Amino acid sequence: MPDTVTNLYLHVPFCAQKCAYCAFYSEAASGELVNRYTAALVRELEMVAADLKPKTIFCGGGTPSLLNLRQWETILRAMERLELLGATEFSVECNPATVSADKAKLFRDFGINRISMGVQSLDEPLLDRLGRIHSRAMVFKSFDILRRAGFENINLDLMFAIPTQTMDIWHATLNEAMAMQSEHLSSYEVIYEDDTPLFDQLQAGEFSVNEELACEMYEELISRATTGGFHQYEIANFARDSKSINPAGQPAIPALACKHNLNYWRGGSYYGLGPSATGYVRGVRTKNWSNTQLYCDQLEKGKRAIESSEELSPLRRAGEIAAFGLRMNAGWPFADFQRVTSFDLRKEWAAEMEQLTERGHAIRNDVKFHLTHQGLRFADAAAALFLR
Ligand code: SF4
Structure with missing residues (x-):
């Protein structure tokens, strides 16, 4: 087949509990459904493997690190059998509450070389406010486990403009994050999505949005990240190392920029597997069912779990x-x-x-x-x- 696809996204649709701001497709993990999902994902990988030679793989969610060792090993061994390992960049999103030394070692053994850690805040009351399942101590502990396991490319995800977050709190979080010396930083302003508890609280007048403070926090983010040695390469993304990965004469993009996301932003093709995942291959955009049961039902019948596909005009x-x-x-x-x-x-x-x-x-x-x-x-x- 001409031009095999070189980018792969895997969606893990499970979380320990739903965060107050989150509108991503995910649900509480139950052992049986997670096993079914794991088998279905392997089936879906088998269906597209012949058209895939991944240079970047991104496993997001949900909370991919919530899968247990056995489930992860099932997926990674299948990828090995299907010759889908060996990507230049293989990222997995981790929640700090679900990182262990065994899991980190397994990830390294199968070529996972980048971790994106959902920190969001280093302020304990704000972590509670957001409904995060982890504490600040878990962030530092998990980061240490990942470093000891040999991960040299770690992203920290942070949020700003969280209700009740002051500039002083944001400043303290940024300072602590900088001190961790991660290779990459992603930071997004809280958005209020329909059907989330945070949106309902806003509608009920429990707090108001302070646009001016949000702007100041964004400015502070750019300034602190820059003095901390990061290079901003996208609205919300910063990476170390200014060595250009573009041809000579092009604007520099940091070498540790997320290659998988660069492919999205540059309009490249990718397969998206797992419930709710979208893909874009040869001009056709697909979206999988946002329902894990239905996703598994389809794959168990030997069919892709595509809810919709659309061929876009050039x-x-x-x-x-x-x-x-x-x-x-x-x-x-x-x-x-x-x-x-x-x-x-x-x-x-x-x-x-x-x-x-x-x-x-x-x-x-x-x-x-x-x-x-x-x-x-x-x-x-x-x-x-x-x-x-
Ligand atoms: S852990 Fe991530 S995907 Fe899961 S509910 Fe929280 S923000 Fe959403």
Whole structure:
């Protein structure tokens, strides 16, 4: 088959309990269902393996680290048998409450080389407020376990603008996170998604959103991460090492940037397996059922568990790719965009680029178009202009 797909996302749909802000598809883990899911995921891997040669794998959730050793070993041995191991970057999301030395060793033994740890805050009351199952002590302990197991590429996920979070608390969390010397940092502002407890509390007037403070916290994040030796390469992502992984002459992207996410933002193909996972392969976007029982039923019948698939028109896809890429500090080099989409950003989106440039939200030169520091704050609105 021409051009086998080189990026793979695996979704683990289980969490110990639901966090107050979370709208991702996940449910409480029950032993029997997790075993069924594990077998179904292996079945789904078998169905796509011939079209896959992963260079990046990202296992997210949910809480992938909630699977026990036996379940993990089942998945990893199947991947070994299917010749799906050996990726340059193989990331697994871990909750600090579910990391153990045995699991860390198993991960290392099968080539998992990057851990993304959902820390969110290092303030105990805020962890409670968010409904996280871990304490701050577990964060430090798990980080230590991972380092001892040999992980040299760890991401810390942090949240800001959490209700009742003050600037002093945010500052203290950032300082402690910097002291941990992780290789990567992702940090998102709390968003209020429908059907989450935090959204309901906001609707009920239990707290209000302080936009000004959220902006100041974002500025503080960029400033503290930069002085801490990180390079911002996307709105919410920072990595160490400024060695460029792009061809000479292109804007530098830190060598420890998440390669799997770079593929999304640059419009690349990927398989997405597991309940609710989306994939994009050869112009077709697919989405699996967001129901673990149904997902297992389908796979047990020997069918993929795809709820919907959609072939995007080339122009619509190019618009999406433009929008994704603008999230990156590097923006879109015109030549790269044309190579990926066959469309010329300068022709198709000239008016939109001018609009953003006039507002001071973007810069256009002979070779590329990128958002300014201020423009990145409003990247979602900017991105919407490019959709067709
Ligand atoms: S652990 Fe992650 S996926 Fe699970 S409920 Fe919390 S935020 Fe959502």
